Amino acid sequence: MAAIFLFFVTIFLVYSSHLSSTDALSVNYYHQTCPTADSIVTNVMRKATMNDKTVPAALLRTHFHDCFIRGCDASVLLNSKGKNKAEKDGPPNISLHALYVIDQAKKQLEKKCPGVVSCADILALAARDAVVLSGGPTWDVPKGRKDGRISKAIDTRKLPVPTFNISQLKQSFSQRGLSLDDLVALSGGHTLGFSHCSSFQNRIHNFNKVTDVDPSMDQSFAGKLRQVCPVNNKAKNAGANLDSTPTVFDNAYYKLLLQGKSIFSSDQALLTNSRTKALVKKFAGSENVFFEAFVNSMIKMSSISGGGTEVRLDCGVVN
Missing domain, CATH: 1.10.520.10 (Peroxidase; domain 1)
Known part of the structure; x- marks a missing residue:
């Protein structure tokens, strides 16, 4: 009960901190x-x-x-x-x-x-x-x-782009008032969806002068991605799901990340910083903890002021 109370107090404080x-x-x-x-x-x-x-x-x-x-x-x-x-x-x-x-x-x-x-x-x-x-x-x-x-x-x-490293991600998020904790929680949005080959080609082909595939990626997983996305891929809609349950919002993303089965360089980057790596492990271990953190960070991100001035009558055009 105390934990639930503290969670809602936290949510209230997030609301309050953004009102002004x-x-x-x-x-x-x-x-x-x-x-x-x-x-x-x-x-x-x-x-x-x-x-x-x-x-x-x-x-x-x-x-x-x-x-x-x-x-x-x-x-x-x-x-x-x-x-x-x-x-x-x-x-x-x-x-x-x-x-x-x-x-x-x-x-x-x-x-x-x-x-x-x-x-x-x-x-x-x-x-x-x-x-x-x-x-x-x-x-x-x-x-x-x-x-x-x-x-x-x-x-x-x-x-922020899929090839960002942890320093670039940290800078991008901090410029918007978001912390490393927010970065890891919001990255959990990658539990939903699909990515085209172009967003992760850098990890499975010509990774560097030494190896073709990113060594931090599970090699069997990389092999499957290489089959779907060959070097000169011309299939417009070819790609891969972002995690094993692409239509279910869960913590599978974090579990797969720890297994070397993440899609983007920016996902893997979360394991290169002690703070973000600890959070990845925490969220992989408890879906409820992830959910609470995600809600917190979504409210925070969704409250970034846009300086808008009107209520559009048609979302595609200004009044």
């Missing part, structure tokens, strides 16, 4: 203006996931990519216009999909509560639902984000 920097996000933000906002998004997400099991992984990733560029302002959802190439058309975001789910939720919310619920909040709610619908933990999402009006593809260069 994010225009007072509140779990009750739509209590008067659109009390069914959460349930509308959840119902849309549930139906979409029933039709396509890749939706949760896609929208969890989209939320991450949104918050890491200009803060959580839904700039990732804006369409390119004229000479301006938007974030969604930047190289790291070309593979984002299931954005239609956000559009569907927005249309329903506009019918129920016109001009009230921001696209940024819809995306944050969808990310929470993505975890829950995949068997993971739930949490109350602080709301009140506003939508941004600026989206530039060139800014996607700021996103």
Whole structure:
């Protein structure tokens, strides 16, 4: 009971620590203006996931990519216009999909509560639902984000990439007010989804002058990846699941990481620092501990201020 109490005290403190920097996000933000906002998004997400099991992984990733560029302002959802190439058309975001789910939720919310619920909040709610619908933990999402009006593809260069080492990851996360603990917990999002060969080719072909394959990778696992992703791979959709249960939110990612069966260099990098390695072992040993840490870090990341100024009526275009 004491542990549960301390967990909720921690969550409350996370809420409180971000209120001043994010225009007072509140779990009750739509209590008067659109009390069914959460349930509308959840119902849309549930139906979409029933039709396509890749939706949760896609929208969890989209939320991450949104918050890491200009803060959580839904700039990732804006369409390119004229000479301006938007974030969604930047190289790291070309593979984002299931954005239609956000559009569907927005249309329903506009019918129920016109001009009230921001696209940024819809995306944050969808990310929470993505975890829950995949068997993971739930949490109350602080709301009140506003939508941004600026989206530039060139800014996607700021996103952490699969080839980052621990120093690069630490710098990327710290620039956004996120700690090493947040880094390890949020990396657990890799328990969902799929990666194309291009994101991990560096580990299975021409790793260095001495060896073709990253020696930190389980050799049998590497052999299977090499079969799927040969040197001159031309199969557009070839790749591998991020862990052994790609549609289930669990702690398998950490267990496989300790076995040398992670996909990205950035995953393996978590074992090169004493603090992050200890956390990987901790999360591999207890799914509940991982879930608590993930919720904590998701609330923190989702509260990165985006400086948005409006509630878009259409998530793809500014008002």
